[in-house]
Structures are given as C-alpha cells and as structure tokens.
Amino acid sequence: MGQIFHAIAYDIENKTCCVMESDKFHANCYSFSGAVKSIHYLLRQKAYNVMWGGDYVAIDGALNDINNNDVLLGISVYKDFSDFERNDYEKVKYIDENNKLWNKINVWNDAREFFGGDVKYMGFLLNHTQKLAVDLFDFYGQSKSIKIYRDGEYKMAIDAIPVLTETGGGSEMAFFDGISVETTENLAGTWCGNLLQISDDLPKEYSLINCCFADIWTRAEYLYQTFGLNEKGLILNDTVGKLFEATRLSVIRGSRGLSCNIKVEITDEKVRYIPVMI
Secondary structure: OOOEEEEEEEEOOOOEEEEEEEEEHHHOOEOOOHHHHHHHHHHOOOOEEEEEEEHHHHOOOHHHHOOOHHHHHHHHHHOOHHHOOOOOHHHHHHHHHHHOOOEEOOOHHHHHHHHOOOOOOOOEEEEOOOOEEEEHHHHHHHHOEEEEEOOEEEEEOEOHHHHHHEOOOOHHHHOOOOEEOOOOHHHOOOOOOOEEEEEOOOOOOOEEOOOOOOEHHHHHHHHHHHHOEOOOOEEEOOOOOOEOOEEEEOOOOOOEEEEEEEEEEEEOOEEEEEEEEO
C-alpha cells in the first residue's frame, strides 16, 4: 500500500491546527497540490509549526528516535493511542492526551482563491526554530519542472515544505527515479516540526541556505522545452551551453551514483530520454 502522509500546520500556543490527508508523498508534494497551497497560505498569515507527517511514525518503534516535544505534538494532530504498535508508552500517552486538545481549521477554499492555479514562489520561507531561510524565487528557478498528465502539461515543482518537514520515507519516493545534481536531498526532514513562516523580507540574523528539489525526468522535460539541445542531442541547462546533469540515489544508503547527461531521441513523434554517463 505504501505510506500515507498528512500535511499539518499547528499553533502550539493556541492549540489550533490545520490537517489534511495528503495521500502518498510522491502523489501530493507538488506546487499545484491543494495541501501544499493550504500550508503556503497559512504561513503567509502567521508562523506555524509544520510537519508532513507519515503513518510510519506509528510502527516498529519509530518513536524511540523522536525526542522533540514539538514533533510529538505534530504527530498528535493526526495520531492517537490506537494507532501505535511497539512504541515508547510515555510518548504515546503524551500524543494521545494532546490529540484531544486540538481545534481544527480548514483553509482549503481560502487557499485556492488566494493562489488560483499554483503556489506563488515569492518572498522567503523562514525557519524561526533554526534561524534559516530559503529564497522561494531562487528555489523555484532551480526546481521548476513539467509534469505530464492525461489532461495536459503542468509547470510545477516538488515543493520545499513537504520535503523539508517530512517525518521520513517520503522524499525517497519522490526522488526514486533520480534527481538533478542541484538537488539538496540532504535537507529532507531537517525542518520537521519547526516553526515556519513566509515573509517578504529576510531578517538580518537569518542564514540563507540553498534549496532545490528536482526529479530527473520532470526537470529534463522542462529544460528540454525551455533551452533545447546541443549539437549532440543532449539537454541544455541554460542559455550559455551548460548541460543538464542528473544522478540516481541508492535506495538503501541514499548516496548518489554516477552523474549523467540526458540525450533526446525522437522517433515516430515520440520523445525518448536516454541517460548518458559522464
């Protein structure tokens, strides 16, 4: 079946939260997702702790590795005592007690009206817990891709928030086929349960970090349509001749494999993308 995730924004002080079931991670982590738009909308109003919470936190003793109360409170938004197996009893008790205290809100329609078709990548995603920030315009420029569905093509990105705040096991599925070499996969889960906000301004005491999340094939499609090919049929990464580079991730270790360029072959009006090892 695979792990199901919940998109969660929660105000610890006021015990107010927004929680949405978000399907499997790689089905609902994109910039056009209703859950993504809802979290972005809330963070443009005020600061919230944020978590893309997976079901696997409730099995195989996963709670034993979690010692942050803000993370446990996030889990309490979508889990209670009945969900857990073989886990630390005191932590489960803490989650269950807090599960009953949340006042839930729904901003789905407000977010859809605010953004229209897609999230607007302007301003800065601030992490008040760690005093870090991501330039959203820069993030989107590095991560922008094209996803093809039956009803057409969509310019989009794997959004920063689901990857940064996931509880584990989600981003590996989004990156299963491979990633652009610019992708910062090491950041996955490092903001889980942190206090976040989206602001037009970057506070001077915050450190700006590079952030990019781009799947190999959707990014290749975008770059091919945007910059075309060189004389050898390899996808370009920009207007000055740099080639697109991508790599696979080890499923077991998460480490990178060898890098490759992507060659395009067109036969019978069908486009084939072929990795060419560097």
